[in-house]
Amino acid sequence: MFIVQQLKETAVFALLQLYGIQAERDSLIVNITPDEYEGDYSLVTFPFVKQVKKAPDVIAHELGNLLQEKLTSISGFNVIKGFLNITFHDSLWIEFLKQENQNKLWGKLPSSGKKVVVEYCGPNTNKPLHLGHVRNMLLGYSLSNLLKKGGHDVSRVNIYNDRGIAICKSMVAWQRNAKGETPESSGLKGDHLVGKYYVEFDKILKRETEVLMNGGMSKDDAERNASVAAEAREMLLKWEAGDAETIALWKKMNNWVYVGFEETYRKIGVEFEKNYYESETYLPGKEIVLEGLAKGAFFKKEDGSVWVDLTEKGLDEKVLLRSDGTSVYLTQDLGTAQLRYDDFKMDTSVYVVANEQDYHFQTLKLTLQKLEKPFADGIYHLSYGMVDLPSGKMKSREGTVVDADDLLDEMFETAKKHTLELGKIEDFSEEEAASLFKKIGSGALKFFILKVDPKKRMLFNPEESIDFHGQTGPFIQYAYARISSILRKAAMIDFQPDEHYSPDRVERSLLILLQQYPDMIREACESYNPSQVANYTYHLAKSFNKFYADHSILSAETEAARDFRLALAAFTANVLFSALEILGIEAPERM
């Protein structure tokens, strides 16, 4: 039962009958009536003024009369300027509540038959995950849940940038200075250990550069001629040549990193169905380039390098294979895209990648279209804004990177502190308590990040800890815990909303919000935007808190009121749970 849809359909009919206007159902503007006005939903009539040649309020009255005649569920309407405010009968709302309050699948859209693959995270293997990856992971994970809720068949995949000069730097520095240090011997997480040597490489390079510069060399020349830099380049060549010793070291260090990453994924609560590795996709990528060259989609320059010409599309010429025949970033992505299509035959590929790569993804899509690949048109780049610090962009060299593991641990600690201060869980076992701290701490972090429109840059201030009050994850979790507490106490009551109950303003707004849930899911899906889910969830929790403060539930004035409110609370809990689940936030029964 989609009340708004039905209203719009009837309005389309009414417009045709009254004025002969052919309106598209989805072009009609129907909003939830603001609290200051009487009504449930408002239809905006300004857009018809021109065609009808009548005043907006006259149109509103005429429409209102006909709508009420056609739709018996409408109990009345009022008109303010061009706004037709419509009220539905109590019985419609009671019936709605009765039907859906126990429906855990409320909001789940029918199957679309579409296969979607969401690629996210995409880390380099030379250093640990940081705040940027956190935003990426939370977006990728919640978007996947959202698309599932929207009826799509979704798979999550990761792509490891496991080769190239960066990992070689860590390898060289480790060889030089680590004295065989391992995650076991050092007690460091594998990704942190490898990251430590990535930083170490920079230090060595700096020292060597200074020595050369003191000898009279320019900075650029000194950086190029430093022996440690030469070693890294040599290491890369050896890797590409398949040198056994190099490959063994590379595998060893990368494996340390993977073990470390897995731990972080578990901690933050994300998962992947399949991993791709650029070391395995760059060769298929090369083949695709050669195939394109043979088909005439690409061209070769005198020096032997291969290019794609995208100037017709307003872009540039982009290199696909260097003159020495080695591949570049784009080459690998062509290969990865092909492998992924072979694996999943998806209709849509979502790439969750920061907006600094907007240009790259335009290039990737256009290049695949030029090759007439069947999966080219289905590429969607979820381009999200970078996370900035008050000092600006995070820079690993300046040590301003916010580490993902540290951040999560801090969140858990803060949650612990707040929770213990409130003293509501003294009967919890140690495990139960620890699990709750994680739920609340990560809930706060996840909501903080996911409430922001993905497209926009966002600011994170490590000096000010993330809030647990107000517009936050714990606020929503708390609303859920309160409802759970009531429902535990009401376990013996078989509540069913009574037909004759008349919900007041506050109860009505909560019902209207609950009714809106599937529409919100559809819109959020269409715009690939989990922040809409986050903001909706906050409004729902807020709306419930208002209701909770204004009304007694268990000791309501009448049995009818009690049963209605219990059903309303249960329905709210179900939707909060479902929406939080999309965001990857756990809903605690107590907190």
Place this chain on the structure above:
RNA sequence: GGCCCCGUAGUUCAAUGGAUAGAACACGAGUUUCCUAAACUUUAGAUACAGGUUCGAUUCCUGUCGGGGCUACCA
């Protein structure tokens, strides 16, 4: 230089071209014999600037100013 994105209260975020631009934090004032006060109520506070389109502009267009990104045979 060229191309792309962004400028909303002190701060962090909202607002498919629609009603008096919403919240939260911080600041001020309140609410606990009663279902969990991580809550509720309440005061004050913002669309960078200048034009244009529109019945109506934070939203669309143009320009100015300010911030960020891309523009590698790096990934």
